[in-house]
Amino acid sequence: MTQENRSGRPQGRPPEGDSRLTRTESQLRGPFLLFFISSVIWLLAASVLGVIAALQQGSLAGGPFRDCEILTYGHVAAAQHNLFVYGWGFNAFFALNLWLLSQLGRFELRNGWLATLGGVFWNLALTYGVVLIFAGNQTGFALLEFPREVGPVLAVAFLLAGFWPIVAFARRPTGHTFASQWFVVAASFAFPLTYLLAQLLILWQPASGVVQAIAHSWFVSNLLHLWFGASALAAIYYFLPKVLGRTISAYYLAPVAFWSFVLFAGWTGPAALIGAPVPLWLQSVGVVAGAMLIIPVIITAINFHGTLSSEGGWSRAWNDTTLRFVTFGAVAFTVFGVLNAIFSFRGYNAVTRFTSFAAGQEQLLTYAFATMVLFGAAYFVLPRLTGSLWPSAKLVHVHFWSTALGAVASIVALLVGGWENGKQLADASVSFQQIAKSTTSWNTVLTVSAVLLLVGHIAFALNAFGMILKSSAPASAGRHD
């Protein structure tokens, strides 16, 4: 990868693209927009549910939604979680990963209808699953709540919608590869494997007793690291050098980052089971893997922050919409990795266990890191695909500030609130009622940040949909040849 550089392309830097809409991109347009539009709709739905869940969490009686069976916290929280992950996270990365690998491999998507079909199946299955959650039909395993008949449909839909990046990689015309490509191939290949095995052992042929919980922890950590993590890292490796117009610093370390990330991520699951009735050796493996994950975190930090640190990179990143979001995500990933390594150790974990701390870490990974990178990518890709500009600069500002503030506030509330909560839980003389009372102020912060996130997402949706509508208007219909 490093030796072969005959085309004169600088190392650690994606190839220069054409500024006009390329043939590759015009073929992508249909499936890309389907994935993107559905992802934003799901994101809005998830944020509305997020506000409802935040209001409920502050009150034992269910807040404004008391005595309403459909909107009990157990339904709302499960639906919100699934919509955010499978509705937003998957659709958006289907779109971005496909675009990225088509760009990097100059891939022409001839059978776009297959991807579109996959997208339709994916979203129909998701809708069905969420309706069933509200109707009271769920399995009790986080992120596998959908009744088991939904699983196979989602798996087939994934193969139709999410497998194209691997085809694009296989058909690339040059031998040269770039870091983004490895990460996307890993995400597209690891997820279906993980999902099918988890479905089988948890829902179809349930393993005995606590082995279900072990399989579940393995599934969740793979989903978060290898889908969200790997896909978003791929995007940062692409956009940083692309927009800044320079090479990734210490790019020769990137393969080490890739392999150490893929290698250790799969073992981190049992760290979520410390203290649970599962074998001790398993818990220790999870702790060690969580600590080892610091290796790719350090390397990506050198790659990303090193690239940003030379020649006024930070200020340029701040003044470019795409880079502002992507840089936010890059910093969030470093913070996530460091926290993850520290808090997987038993002493700290005994305090934070069963509190909102784990939700804070997940929010850091899936929102502050992955979602912010996705937003940044949208600001780069959409104008190219639609041939028009973002309608409102004001809405872009609203989008950045409310999502950035909302993300930081919610993460601080979940992490610090979780830590305080854990300290009280560890002291048996503090009653459960007292603990519930002292979390009230953090719940207020969570509600405010949920509203902020919703406002930011509405601003983003208005801007994006306005742009897509404008581009499909007849006046500009002839622009895509």
Added chain:
Amino acid sequence: MKNLNSLLAGIFLAVAFPFGALVVSSQVQLGSLGPAPAEEGGPLFPSREPGLAIQGRAVYVSLGCVSCHTQQVRPAGQGSDIARGYGVRASVARDYVLQKPVLLGERRIGPDLANYGARTKDLAVVHTAIKHGGQFTFLYTGAKQEVASERAVALAAYLQSLRQDYSSPEAKLKK
């Protein structure tokens, strides 16, 4: 990494190897556990759940109770579970062998329920707790929501069946 096949093979191993080592090997280690007596000739624990409790578990799952309640007691030294009265001993894998699905839980927005049945004998208290001050009164009918529906009766039976207060070969209680 230029070769797709070796890239995919590497990723496959990175997924499959942890799966084998973490999941399959724990199935080998724990898969054959069943109810057992703590001492020779003693009663078998965990005991089979009554039919009503099995229905109640379905209600528990469908309402998403697991998003706020755990069902596991950590050993002394990790948290204050035993001091808090959540159990008399740490939970062990054998306690869960008859449960489908296993609902260990990840958040304690509400208290742990692993031994709810052992600590709550009064049925009226159970029903008051299920109502959560108003959030779950839809499970009850009557002018003052005093008549429990079939689902509430099943849920109460399930909650009262939750107990890990027996001796088990891995966790013997001190006499």
